[in-house]
Structures are given as structure tokens and as C-alpha cells.
Amino acid sequence: MLGPLLRLLSGCGGVWPTSPAPGAASSSSSSGEDSEGRDGLLWWRDLARCHAGDVSVAVAQANQVLEDQCCLESAPPLGTVIGVFDGHGGPEAARFACDNLFPNLRGNPNPNATHLRCPPPKTDRRMFDLLAEVSSGPQGVTANAIREAFLATEEGFLALVSRLWEARPDIATAGTCCLVGVVHNRTLFVANLGDSRAVLGKKVGRTGQIAAEQLCSEHNANQEAVRQELVAQHPDDPQIVALKHGVWRVRGLIQVSRSIGDVYLKHAKYNTERIKPKFRLSEPFTKPILSADPSIISRTLQPNDSFIIFASDGLWEHLSNQDAVEIVHSHQRAGSARRLIKAALQEAARKREMRYSDLTKIDKKVRRHFHDDITVIVLFINYDLLAKGAARGQPLSIRCALDY
Amino acid sequence: MLTRRHGGFRLGRKLLSVWRWALCHRHSRGGRRGYLRLQPCHGAGRRSDDSIIRSPLLSPAPPATKHHHHNHQGFVLQRGDGDGDGHDDASSSPRMLTWGRSLARRMRLLRRNRKDRLLAEDAAAAAEATTPKGQVAVYVGGAEPGGESMRYVVPVVYFNHPLFGELLREAEEEFGFEHPGGITIPCAASRFERAAAVAAAGGGGKKVPGWW
Numbered sequence: 369m370l371g372p373l374l375r376l377l378s379g380c381g382g383v384w385p386t387s388p389a390p391g392a393a394s395s396s397s398s399s400g401e402d403s404e405g406r407d408g409l410l411w412w413r414d415l416a417r418c419h420a421g422d423v424s425v426a427v428a429q430a431n432q433v434l435e436d437q438c439c440l441e442s443a444p445p446l447g448t449v450i451g452v453f454d455g456h457g458g459p460e461a462a463r464f465a466c467d468n469l470f471p472n473l474r475g476n477p478n479p480n481a482t483h484l485r486c487p488p489p490k491t492d493r494r495m496f497d498l499l500a501e502v503s504s505g506p507q508g509v510t511a512n513a514i515r516e517a518f519l520a521t522e523e524g525f526l527a528l529v530s531r532l533w534e535a536r537p538d539i540a541t542a543g544t545c546c547l548v549g550v551v552h553n554r555t556l557f558v559a560n561l562g563d564s565r566a567v568l569g570k571k572v573g574r575t576g577q578i579a580a581e582q583l584c585s586e587h588n589a590n591q592e593a594v595r596q597e598l599v600a601q602h603p604d605d606p607q608i609v610a611l612k613h614g615v616w617r618v619r620g621l622i623q624v625s626r627s628i629g630d631v632y633l634k635h636a637k638y639n640t641e642r643i644k645p646k647f648r649l650s651e652p653f654t655k656p657i658l659s660a661d662p663s664i665i666s667r668t669l670q671p672n673d674s675f676i677i678f679a680s681d682g683l684w685e686h687l688s689n690q691d692a693v694e695i696v697h698s699h700q701r702a703g704s705a706r707r708l709i710k711a712a713l714q715e716a717a718r719k720r721e722m723r724y725s726d727l728t729k730i731d732k733k734v735r736r737h738f739h740d741d742i743t744v745i746v747l748f749i750n751y752d753l754l755a756k757g758a759a760r761g762q763p764l765s766i767r768c769a770l771d772y
Numbered sequence: 773m774l775t776r777r778h779g780g781f782r783l784g785r786k787l788l789s790v791w792r793w794a795l796c797h798r799h800s801r802g803g804r805r806g807y808l809r810l811q812p813c814h815g816a817g818r819r820s821d822d823s824i825i826r827s828p829l830l831s832p833a834p835p836a837t838k839h840h841h842h843n844h845q846g847f848v849l850q851r852g853d854g855d856g857d858g859h860d861d862a863s864s865s866p867r868m869l870t871w872g873r874s875l876a877r878r879m880r881l882l883r884r885n886r887k888d889r890l891l892a893e894d895a896a897a898a899a900e901a902t903t904p905k906g907q908v909a910v911y912v913g914g915a916e917p918g919g920e921s922m923r924y925v926v927p928v929v930y931f932n933h934p935l936f937g938e939l940l941r942e943a944e945e946e947f948g949f950e951h952p953g954g955i956t957i958p959c960a961a962s963r964f965e966r967a968a969a970v971a972a973a974g975g976g977g978k979k980v981p982g983w984w
Contacts, residue, residue, distance in 0.1 A: 613948030685950070721902075721909035721954040726928040729906075734931050736949055737940055 401702060404769070409732055410709065411770045414702045418442035418764050420551040421750035423450075426705035427768045428682070428713070428742040432733035434770050435459050436680050436741035437466040437544075443763035445508055446474050447552040452564050452743050454545040454680035456622070461544040461629030464525050466767070469548065472517040472524075473509075509552045511664045514559045518546065522628050522660040529631050529638065537642035543622075543630030546662070547584075547678055549747070554669050554754045556676075560584035561662040562624045563681045569693035571672040578674065578697040580689035585663050587626040588681075589616040594625050602657070618657060619649060626659050633657040675704075675748045682740035683708060686715040696746055705744040712742060743768070786871070793868055911956045912964045922961050923954075926968055933971040939964065 404413045412426035419442045427436060435455035442448040449470055455462030532539050545562020558566050566583040589595055595609050595616060602608040610620035617623050622630065632638045632647055634656035639649055677692055687695075687708065695711055696704045714724040716739040727738060903909050908928050911921040930936055939957050946958045957964060 613951065615948065615950060719952070719954075722907070722928065723903070723905060726906055726908065729928050729932075731932045734937060734940060737944065737955060740949070 406769070408728060409735065409770075410706070411768060412703075412706045413766055414705075416440075416764055416766060418448045418747075419444075420448040420747060420754060422701055422748040423448075423766075424701065424703065424705040424746045424748075425766060425768070426709050426742075426744050427770055428709045428739075429732055429770055430682070430735040430739050430741050432736075433459050434741060434768075435462055435544075436682070436743040436768075437462040438743045438745060438766075438768050439466045439470060440745065440766040441470055441474075441764065443765075446550060447509075448550070448747070449473060450549040450678055450745050450747060452547040452678045452680055452745060454547075454562060454564050454682075454741070454743070455629075456543055456545075456624075457630070458538065458542040460539055461525060461542040461627075464528060465521055465544050465546055465628050468524055469517060469521045469546065472520045473514065473548075473550075509550055509555075509557060511557060511559075511666055514548065514550065514557060514664055515662060518559065518561060518628070518660060518662050521546075525629050526631055526635075529629075533638070538644070540632045540638040541630070541643055541647050543624075543627040543658075545624055545627055545680070547680075548662075549676065549678055551669070551747070551749070551754070553757055555666055556669050557664060557666045558583045559662040559664040561587065561626050561628065561660065563588040565679060565681070565684050565689075567677045567679075567689045567692060568673060569675045569677070569697060570670075571674050578693050580693040582689055583667075583676070584665055587663070588623050589618050589625055590623065598625055602655075605653075608657070621647060622658075624658075626661065628660055630658050634660075669749060669751060669754060671751045673749055673751070675746055677708070678745040678747070679708070680741065680743045682742035683712050683744055685740065686712040686719075701746075701748055704746040704748075708744045708746070709742050713739060789868055789871070793865075909954045910964070911954055912959065913957075913961050921956065924964065924968070926971075930968060930971040933967070935967040935970055939967060 402414070402416050405411070409429040410426065412424075414424050415422050416425070417423075418440065423440060425438065425440065427434075427438060429436075435458070437451075437453040437455065437459075439451040439453075440449070451466060451469060453462040453465050529539050545564050546559070547562070547564035547566060548557075548559045549566060550557040550559075560566070563586045565586060568581045568583055570579045570581055571577075572579050585593075587594055589598070589609050598608050598618065607619060609616055609618060611617075612620045615623060618625055619633070622633070632643055633649075633653075636652045636654070639647070639652065641648070675693075675696055677696065679692075683692070691711070692708055695707055699707055710724075713727055717724040717727045720738050727735075730738065903925055906927055906929075907925045908931070910924045910926055912924055913921050931940070939959055940955075942959065943955070943957045947956055
């Protein structure tokens with residue numbers, strides 16, 4: 369009863385505090401409110417139920433072809449697995465990673481065939497061994513298993529590039545960042561490759577306030593630590609990081625220092641005149657300039673861990689960590705991801721001296737001048753459910769449905 | 773205390789000023805007195821209606837400083853109450869204006885302090901924006917974002933036109949996507965104006981995408 373009343377109040381402009389008490393939250397989501405919507409360049413799915421709690425997803429497109437992909441699966445034995453893939457130089461790498469990383473982690477091909485955009489490549493012997501290790505080991509998920517899954521995906525993409533190199537050389541310049549979160553019983557793993565970000569919202573004691581904690585380091589050349597690491601790894605290369613358009617980039621080309629794909633910066637044989645001139649390097653390189661080694665953290669979830677925001681850098685360009693957690697905390701759960709995207713776009717519109725309502729009149733591709741593709745997944749953690757270790761409901765599989 | 777009775781009610785000093793202003797405004801609607809005076813306004817674009825602020829389509833607005841915190845000076849045409857109406861200083865326009873402005877400023881601060889300020893529909897953002905609804909600011913001709921450039925205000929839908937797409941491609945090659953400030957295009961002002969004229973004529977325009 370409280371749930372519908374709060375929804376009505378929030379529908380009247382959102383001026384009333386509508387964040388329900390924990391008891392009421394579960395009742396509003398159990399009333400079967402799992403809706404999917406699409407409006408122009410925005411897609412959302414709200415309050416789907418997964419093994420770890422509730423999840424709210426939204427994606428906003430800005431590029432001509434959507435280069436962000438996101439994926440969520442929730443089924444035993446792994447629990448809830450969330451992936452955000454921010455592609456660049458084309459959509460191929462992000463789609464490949466989205467299709468193959470979870471099967472590499474889990475050991476089963478995606479049973480829900482309607483979500484597959486392209487069939488995964490034939491898995492080789494090595495991946496089968498890896499999959500068997502993951503699903504049969506007593507520990508279930510480990511950081512090493514996640515790292516191996518990333519490397520297997522990288523190798524799979526490299527195989528794809530070598531197969532398509534003759535017909536489509538531009539696939540050598542496609543790459544993607546990967547942000548993967550796994551909630552397995554009470555353990556949270558976050559693996560990051562690139563500049564997407566996962567932020568935890570933690571309740572502060574009994575004050576009712578919320579604090580933001582960034583869960584994983586980013587691999588972006590605009591960070592001093594990353595630049596120093598690159599310089600240390602490539603002491604003979606004075607141009608390893610260069611400022612271009614006011615932004616630090618690896619070799620003046622790309623901001624991220626680690627990714628899946630981008631084989632033109634990992635294997636010199638793909639850096640030939642067959643790729644676009646702006647990606648060519650003047651001297652050949654002997655060791656890979658980018659790496660595919662993710663940063664992985666693991667932690668035990670606590671009762672005051674309220675929610676986790678997984679988002680591509682399109683969101684963090686305009687919102688700070690604290691702003692984002694406060695927006696999620698001070699509104700009802702349903703629609704959280706959309707709300708975050710709206711706040712980011714309002715900020716983007718303000719920077720470009722225009723109104724938010726006018727931003728929606730701009731077509732994709734031109735929209736890229738105002739903001740990037742944005743993917744947001746908010747996972748609301750149900751600590752009691754995780755502590756009990758109870759499997760909950762049907763297996764869930766979500767994939768962004770924006771046409772590309 | 774300066775009060776006045778009207779219809780059986782006592783009006784306090786501030787209410788009295790408002791009352792007198794309202795009465796004067798009604799009387800002078802026929803344009804019998806007052807004169808048009810150009811007065812600088814501070815971020816009052818949102819409050820005023822379109823009859824006061826006109827966005828010059830295709831004619832350059834005065835080049836604005838490139839501060840993000842919007843010290844943009846728009847210009848407002850206002851009726852002056854030059855000759856006064858014989859009453860004491862409580863009814864003088866500058867005081868009325870100052871009080872009105874400070875009230876507007878307090879309202880803005882109040883709105884800004886609310887927790888959901890980031891989500892306040894257009895109001896918070898537009899209070900700082902001087903661009904009218906449906907329009908966007910474009911800086912043309914600068915060597916770099918923030919350099920010397922002409923500031924134009926054009927309808928947003930022009931951006932969907934292929935000619936503008938071409939200009940924006942050049943802008944992306946020159947400045948990248950993530951430059952600070954408003955959209956900046958490194959071309960001659962004449963070329964930009966030609967493109968805007970074609971877009972205004974509706975030549976080869978694309979369909980407007982979905983709303984949300």
C-alpha cells in the first residue's frame with residue numbers, strides 16, 4: 369500500500385521525499401514492477417529482480433552506431449554478473465566482449481538466444497579447460513578466474529581480427545573498456561579494464577546520509593599515476609603520453625591505457641597503411657603499448673552497503689561520485705538509472721549553453737558533440753538475501769535493446 | 773511605519789511599493805509616460821518573457837566572456853519611471869528593481885540548496901543560461917575554444933542539417949569532442965551564416981528524432 373502511494377507522490381513532480389523505508393522498498397518491487405521502455409535515443413529497464421537484489425538499467429545513445437554495450441545475468445552458481453562495455457573506434461569490440469566474457473566466466477553459452485546479436489566464435493580447447501575449472505572448483509568465483517576470462521576474451525577478439533583483417537582492416541582499431549561486477553554469495557568482485565567506473569553507495573551510520581566509494585582504479589592517461597606507470601613501462605618512448613585537444617592520450621591517440629581490442633597498439637603487424645592514417649604510428653613498436661590486464665578487487669559486502677552504480681565514462685564526465693550517490697539515495701529505486709542519465713545530460717546541456725529539453729531534439733552522431741554514449745546500471749543490494757544464501761526467483765538475463 | 777489603508781486593509785511598506793508599482797503600471801499601459809531604457813540585467817533571461825529578450829537569429833550577440841559561471845550580460849528593455857509620481861522614495865523604481873532582483877536571487881539560492889537541485893526541471897539550469905528555449909549558443913571563428921570568436925544563437929534543430937554536420941565534423945577534428953565551453957566551430961563567420969540561412973530555409977533537413 370505504501371509503495372503505490374509513494375509512486376503517486378513521486379509522479380507529482382518528485383518534490384516529496386520518496387525514498388521508501390527498507391521494508392516498503394521490497395514490497396514496491398515485489399508488486400511486479402519490472403518495466404522496459406524506450407524513447408528516442410534512451411532505453412531503460414526498471415527494477416528487475418536478481419539474486420543480489422534489484423537492478424535498474426538505462427542507456428543513452430550519442431554515437432551514430434551505439435558503441436556502449438551492457439549485460440546482466442543472474443543465475444546459479446555465479447550469482448549476479450554485471451558488465452558495462454564502453455567501445456571506441458566502432459561497436460565490434462564491445463559487442464564481442466558482451467557476447468563472450470560472461471560465457472567465458474560461467475561456462476555455458478547464453479541460453480536466451482534472442483539476446484544474442486551474433487553467435488560467439490567457436491571456443492577452443494583452452495577456454496573449455498578454463499570453464500571447467502570455474503564451475504567445478506569449490507571456491508566458485510575467484511579473482512584469477514575472472515582475469516583468465518578477460519584474457520580469453522582478448523585472445524578471442526584477436527583471433528577474430530586476424531580472420532577479418534583482409535576484408536575489414538578497420539576492425540584492428542576497434543576496442544572496448546570492460547567493467548565487470550560479480551556478486552557471489554556475500555562477496556563482491558569488481559574487475560575494471562579502461563575508464564568505466566563502479567561506485568559504491570554506503571550508508572553513514574545512522575545519519576541517513578550516503579557516502580560514495582570508488583571501487584576500482586581507472587586506466588585513463590589523464591591520471592598522473594597511470595602516466596607514470598606508462599612512462600616506467602616504456603622508458604625508450606618519449607611520446608608514450610601526449611597532450612592532444614587538452615587531454616592526455618597514449619601516443620596522442622587514445623585516453624585509456626588498457627582495453628580489450630585496439631590490436632593496432634598491441635601488435636605491430638596490424639599497424640600498417642591499411643588502417644586509417646590518424647591511427648598510424650611513425651615507428652614500429654616491439655612490445656604492446658596497451659594491455660588487457662584488468663584491475664580486480666574483492667570485498668565482503670556489509671549491511672550498510674546500499675547500492676553500486678556501474679557506469680561508462682559518459683556519466684562520470686558530468687557527475688561526480690558524490691552527486692551520483694546522492695541522486696540515487698534521495699529518490700525511489702525505480703528509475704534510478706534514468707535519473708542519473710537525466711542529471712548528466714542536464715549538466716552537459718548547461719555546459720553547452722542550452723536547455724536540457726532542447727538536447728533531445730538533436731540527432732545521434734551530432735549528439736556526440738554534447739555528450740558520449742552513457743550506460744548506467746544501479747544494483748540495489750539486498751543484504752539479508754545474500755546473507756541467507758537463498759537463490760531467488762528465475763534466472764535473469766538483460767541486454768540493452770537499443771538498435772544499433 | 774509607512775502604511776496605507778486600502779479597502780479596509782493595512783499595507784506594510786514593501787507591499788505598498790508593490791501596490792503602487794502595480795497601479796502605476798496599469799495607468800501607464802497606454803504608453804503615456806515612461807521611456808525605454810537599456811539596462812544591463814544579470815541572468816534575468818529566465819524570468820523575463822520573450823517580449824523583453826530577443827535572441828538575435830543570425831545576428832551576432834555581443835561576444836560573451838567564456839566563464840562557466842555565467843556572468844553573461846544580456847540587455848533588457850525596460851520602462852523607466854523617470855518623472856516619478858510625486859510620492860515619497862518608497863515608490864522609486866530603482867529600489868523596486870533592487871528588491872525584485874534580490875528576491876529573485878534569494879529564490880534561486882533557495883532552489884539551489886535543495887537536495888534535488890540537479891533534477892529541478894530546467895529551472896536551475898535555465899536560471900544560469902541566457903539562451904532562450906529551443907536555441908543553442910555557437911562560437912564561430914575562434915582559433916581555440918575560449919579565444920576570440922563571435923557568439924551566435926541559433927535554433928537547436930539546425931544542428932541536424934547536413935551543412936551543420938559538416939561544420940561540426942571540422943570542429944571535431946580541430947578541437948575534439950570534449951572541449952570546454954559552448955560548441956565552437958573554426959570557420960569563417962560568413963560560411964556559418966550561409967549554412968544557417970540554408971538550414972532556416974529548410975533545405976534538406978532531417979526528421980526530428982524522438983522526444984524524452
